[in-house]
């Protein structure tokens with residue numbers, strides 16, 4: 001889908017040629033003298049429209065409006081959250097088969113974060129999964145114009161929104177594809193397509209290389225499957241080689257049957273989403289390709305299936321991890337930590353400034369936090385604070401969980417250095433404690449996205465989370481680095497760095513910015 005941003009007061013929005021015009025009406029709306037303003041003011045006065053987000057009024061052939069279809073939507077206080085809610089409520093209108101071109105106009109002041117949220121909400125609401133449907137029609141919506149009172153003032157938020165939207169869509173698409181259409185090999189191919197961008201390189205390791213690296217734990221999980229494992233390495237180079245990278249590690253279990261400790265049948269299909277962490281890493285790289293921040297990022301994805309088989313790892317088997325620690329596999333369904341631990345050990349080679357893993361790791365995390373916030377575990381308070389703040393800014397929130405050493409007690413084993421499970425109590429924390437054994441002194445955080453990576457029920461599908469959180473975090477790291485390099489007071493420099501990422505004022509006024517997000521994932 002193509003997005004473009006332009007300065008568009010309500011008075012001229014009425015003349016905008018499109019198939020659907022959405023007017024976002026904030027609380028305290030101040031009408032001008034034009035026809036559209038008068039119409040909105042009248043609807044508010046009559047009580048036919050409320051400015052609350054989620055409330056809307058649909059009109060047809062409204063006088064003085066070029067677009068046949070017009071939706072007036074309440075935008076509350078105009079915050080990012082309110083704007084998102086307002087536009088998600090318009091999702092069905094945006095998905096109409098005749099809607100090829102839509103325009104979105106803000107009937108009041110609007111900040112960059114709200115514009116970012118608007119772009120994301122429209123992209124989100126108009127996404128349709130088609131990859132494995134024989135008769136599915138691709139969505140009609142091809143172009144969305146975002147009209148604001150002052151385009152120059154929100155350009156950064158607009159660019160951020162289109163970049164994150166491309167990443168979220170990529171992550172959703174790969175999460176949604178069934179396990180037989182998203183094997184470790186196909187995931188690796190998707191990563192290779194990302195490396196077509198000039199700043200991205202991709203390296204894919206197969207079973208022989210992974211054996212050579214000594215990743216005995218990762219290999220043990222993959223043993224039960226006919227599908228060969230893949231260890232995917234993505235490099236984004238936006239800064240000098242000497243700048244240490246941020247390393248992202250995504251759990252890439254393309255299907256989790258549980259292995260010999262097999263899962264019950266009910267909802268087992270949802271375990272195709274067990275590569276949600278991997279999908280979020282791929283999506284983040286998709287966004288980096290668009291946004292080109294001045295940082296270095298390394299993405300690592302251990303990808304394989306967890307299957308029961310004559311060759312599969314068995315409960316009680318002891319495996320040797322890449323860092324030499326031995327693990328008693330007490331439950332083959334606790335496989336995520338077994339593939340992640342070797343990837344975390346490998347990550348240390350790159351001397352990361354921060355190491356963040358993202359995993360649909362535990363059902364226990366879903367019990368603890370539900371589907372709203374991802375679980376955040378961190379050894380470093382500054383890193384935790386940055387990730388937490390990025391989650392709030394991106395409307396992709398997380399919540400910090402504890403890592404007291406006492407929680408590791410359950411991981412003791414009589415036959416190896418550690419077991420791969422603790423008890424049922426505090427299951428998401430013992431899983432994090434397991435991972436912590438493999439990160440050494442590197443500032444490390446772990447995001448348990450078991451409750452947030454996908455939705456169940458009628459709306460079953462990948463959410464693309466936490467791409468928004470990760471991209472906001474990485475943009476923040478890039479801003480911090482720019483501030484450091486400038487040697488200026490952080491806040492002022494940060495503001496300047498943000499300004500520097502937008503084109504010069506003269507260029508801004510000349511033509512609207514176009515941004516394209518790609519519909520097909522690979």
Ligand code: BES
Nearest residue numbers: 331333334335360361362363364421450
């Ligand atoms: N992929 C699952 C975690 C999961 C389960 C995510 C349900 C979302 C919904 C993971 O591999 C797993 O099976 N974890 C076990 C760990 C247990 C055996 C210690 C779990 O959570 O039950």
Ligand code: MN
Nearest residue numbers: 256333334335
């Ligand atoms: Mn499992």
Ligand code: ZN
Nearest residue numbers: 253256274336
């Ligand atoms: Zn799993």
